[in-house]
Every structure is written in structure tokens, then in C-alpha cells.
Amino acid sequence: MLNGARDGEGDPVSLAIQRTATFARRKIFLVSTPTIQGLSRIEMEYEHSDQRQFHVPCPHCGEMQVLVWSQVCFDDAKGAFYKCISCSKRIDEFAKTEMLKNGTWIAKHPDRSVAGFHLSSLYSPVGWFSWQQAVVNFKQAQKNETLLKVWVNTTLGEPWVDRGESPDLERLYERAEDYPRGVVPKGGLILTAGVDVQKDRVECEVVAWGVGKESWSVDYIVIPYAPSTIQAWAQLKTVLDTVYPLSSLVKGLPIFMMTIDAGYATQEVYNWVRQQNPYKVMAVKGMDRALIPLSSPS
Numbered sequence: 001m002l003n004g005a006r007d008g009e010g011d012p013v014s015l016a017i018q019r020t021a022t023f024a025r026r027k028i029f030l031v032s033t034p035t036i037q038g039l040s041r042i043e044m045e046y047e048h049s050d051q052r053q054f055h056v057p058c059p060h061c062g063e064m065q066v067l068v069w070s071q072v073c074f075d076d077a078k079g080a081f082y083k084c085i086s087c088s089k090r091i092d093e094f095a096k097t098e099m100l101k102n103g104t105w106i107a108k109h110p111d112r113s114v115a116g117f118h119l120s121s122l123y124s125p126v127g128w129f130s131w132q133q134a135v136v137n138f139k140q141a142q143k144n145e146t147l148l149k150v151w152v153n154t155t156l157g158e159p160w161v162d163r164g165e166s167p168d169l170e171r172l173y174e175r176a177e178d179y180p181r182g183v184v185p186k187g188g189l190i191l192t193a194g195v196d197v198q199k200d201r202v203e204c205e206v207v208a209w210g211v212g213k214e215s216w217s218v219d220y221i222v223i224p225y226a227p228s229t230i231q232a233w234a235q236l237k238t239v240l241d242t243v244y245p246l247s248s249l250v251k252g253l254p255i256f257m258m259t260i261d262a263g264y265a266t267q268e269v270y271n272w273v274r275q276q277n278p279y280k281v282m283a284v285k286g287m288d289r290a291l292i293p294l295s296s297p298s
Contacts (some may be wrong), residue, residue, distance in 0.1 A: 013030070013041060030042060030045050033153045033154055033157055034046075034153055034157065034158060034159040034160075035153060035159065035160065036159060036160050036162065037159035037160060037161045037162075038159075040159045043159045045114075045116065046116045046118060048112075048114060048116075049109075049112060049114040049115060049116020050107040050108065050109045050110055050111075050112040050113075050114065050115055050116055051107060051108035051109055051112075051116050051118070052105045052106065052107045052108070052115065052116060052117045052118070053066045053105070053106060053108070053117075053118055053119075054066065054067075054103050054104070054105055054117075054119055054123060055103060055104055055105075055106050056096075056099040056100060056102065056103040056123075057099060057102050057103070058084040058086060058087060058089070058091065058099075059091060059095045059098060059099065060084060060087055060089040060091070061084060061086050061087040061089070063084060063085070063086035063087065064104075064106075065084070065085050065086065067082070067120065067122040067123055068085075068122075069120075069122065069134075069156055071083050071084075071085055072122070072131055072134065072135065073090075074132075074135045079132050080093070080130070080131040080132040080134070080135045081093070081131065082131060093126060093130055093131055093132070094126060096123075096125070096126055097125065097126050100123065100125065105117065118157060119157060120155065120156045120157045120158070121134060121154070121155045121156070121157070122134065122155075122156075134155055137151055137155065138151060138155075177216070179216070179247065180247075181218070181219060182218065182219050182244060182245075183218070183244065183245050183246070183247050184208045184216070184218055184244050184245065184246045184247065184252070184253050185208060185216045185218075185247055186246075186247050187210040187211070187214065187216075188208030188209065188210050188216055188218070188246070188253070189208075189209060189210050189211070190208070190209050190253070190256045191206055191207070191208055191209075191218065191244060191253050191254065191255045191256055192206075192207050192209065192255065192256060192257050192258070192259075193205065193206045193207070193239065193240070193255045193257070193258040193259070194207070194258075194259055194261075195236065195258060195259065195260040195261065196261050197227050197260065197261060197262075197263075197264045197265050197268075197269060198227075198264065199226065199264070200224075200226050201222055201223060201224050201225065201226070201232075202222075202223040202225070202227060202232050202235075202236055203220070203221070203222050203223070204220070204221045204223070204236065204239055204258075205217060205219070205220050205221075206218045206219040206220075206221075206239075206242075206244065206255065208244075208253075218244055219244070221235075221239055223235045223236060223239075227264070227265035227268045227269070228265070228268060233268075233272045236272070237276075239255075240255055240258055240276070240280070240281065241254075242254075242255065255280070256280070257280060257281075257282065258280065258281045258282070259281075259282050259283075259284045260272075260273060260281070260282070260283050260284065261284060261285065262283040262284065262285055263285055269283050270283060
């Protein structure tokens with residue numbers, strides 16, 4: 001923990017940056033390996049940077065490329081080697097010295113003011129950490145998910161994606177249900193709506209909820225008016241008052257609760273919310289607390 005930081009003072013990194021404010025020529029470096037995707041602080045900072053990657057030339061065709069794990073191959077007889085992403089020719093470890101010498105950093109987003117660098121262990125100079133050792137470690141890590149996570153974080157310098165959060169594409173597709181838009185599927189018992197306010201539009205998703213928190217996306221509405229206009233809120237009121245038909249019954253379901261993100265156009269959101277039923281519409285604000293998905297309304 002940052003020296004002097006106490007519980008309740010906020011994020012340690014933000015606090016440390018704030019403490020450099022009095023230094024006119026300050027330089028701030030954040031150096032780390034990532035952890036879990038979506039929760040890693042260094043990943044978040046890199047995503048907001050110009051995202052520089054080190055490109056090296058193929059010794060055969062000269063194609064500049066980023067060294068990635070998918071191009072590392074292993075031959076039982078001749079060991080690990082790299083396959084050029086362009087000409088597909090074999091690149092042996094010894095060629096890396098000249099490749100690194102002629103490499104260059106290229107930014108994915110050169111218009112951004114913060115410099116961010118990503119470099120994996122595949123770039124380790126000859127004699128340090130070899131592609132062969134990376135393959136050996138990878139094979140050993142296959143036996144244990146914890147070891148594999150460490151390997152991804154430290155060898156590739158990439159965030160770990162929890163398998164439980166990344167379902168197989170085909171299995172996920174097979175679970176898709178066929179039901180018409182705007183109709184509550186069988187099993188839907190209650191409707192909620194989430195509203196996002198943008199500079200030039202308002203977007204709303206209506207979701208049906210059933211037993212065990214099973215949910216269905218019933219409708220998605222894009223209101224093409226800025227939140228500063230009367231039309232935007234008039235159309236949102238129409239959505240709020242909509243009664244959605246049920247697939248199993250003649251009687252439909254109204255929206256039980258609508259929440260609106262007040263992070264943008266805050267005053268306009270508050271003004272409209274105050275005119276609605278307080279038990280049916282609520283203004284909300286997202287918080288940067290990954291471990292606290294819900295909090296009490298105020």
C-alpha cells in the first residue's frame with residue numbers, strides 16, 4: 001500500500017499521482033504485469049495510453065511485426081522457433097539479436113498524450129529467457145489453472161481471462177432462444193429498464209427477469225435526440241409507459257423500475273426523474289468499485 005494511504009482515502013495510485021501535483025517537471029511511471037482482465041489497474045492504464053508495441057523485422061522478408069505467442073512453434077527434434085506472420089518461414093532464436101537491434105516502437109493510438117508500452121518475455125535477448133523455455137513452462141502450466149494464469153501474466157504480459165466469464169462461442173450460440181422483439185418470453189415475471197444518456201442520444205434496454213435471475217433482453221430503444229431537448233424525454237416517457245405483451249398471456253407487463261445513468265447531463269436527468277413516480281424511476285451513478293456491484297440508494 002502507498003505509504004501514508006489509509007482506508008477511505010481512495011485509490012492508492014490516484015492518491016500517489018495527486019501528491020506529485022506540486023512538482024512542475026514531474027514524470028509518472030506505472031510499471032507492472034497485468035492480473036485479471038477487467039480488474040487489472042495496469043491494464044486499464046495501458047488501455048488509456050497510446051498503446052505502443054515493439055515491432056521487429058523478419059530476417060527473411062523484412063516484414064515488421066509484433067512477437068505473439070500464436071506464432072511460436074515447437075519441433076521435438078529442433079526445439080522452439082518462431083514462424084513469420086507474413087512469409088511463414090522459420091525464425092530461430094539466434095536471429096532475435098538482429099531483430100531487436102532493428103526494432104521500433106509503434107503506437108496504436110498516436111493521438112493520445114500518455115505513452116504506454118507493452119513488451120512480453122518473447123522479446124528477451126538471446127541467453128536470457130528463450131522461446132524454448134517459454135514452451136516448457138507453458139506445457140507445465142497446462143496441469144494447473146493457477147500456474148497458467150501466472151504464465152499468461154508474466155510471460156506474455158497479458159491479463160488473465162477467467163474461463164467462467166468466457167463461454168465457448170458455439171455452446172453460447174446453441175443456448176440462444178428464438179422469441180420476437182418487444183414480447184416478454186415465457187418465464188418473464190418482471191420488467192426493468194436501464195437508460196444510458198449520451199451527448200446526442202438516449203439509449204434504453206428493457207429486460208425481463210424470471211426465477212433464479214434468468215433474464216431476457218426484450219427491447220432496445222435508441223432515442224435520436226440530445227438530452228437537452230424536450231423530444232428526448234418525451235420519447236423516454238413513452239417507453240416508460242409501454243406495456244409489453246406476454247407470449248403466454250393476453251395481459252401485458254409494464255416496466256416495474258427504470259434506472260437512468262446520471263453521469264452525463266446530470267441536471268437534465270434529475271429534472272426529468274423528479275417528475276416521475278419515485279417508486280418507478282431512479283437516477284443512478286456508476287462507481288469504480290469492482291467488488292461492490294450494488295449499493296443502497298440515496
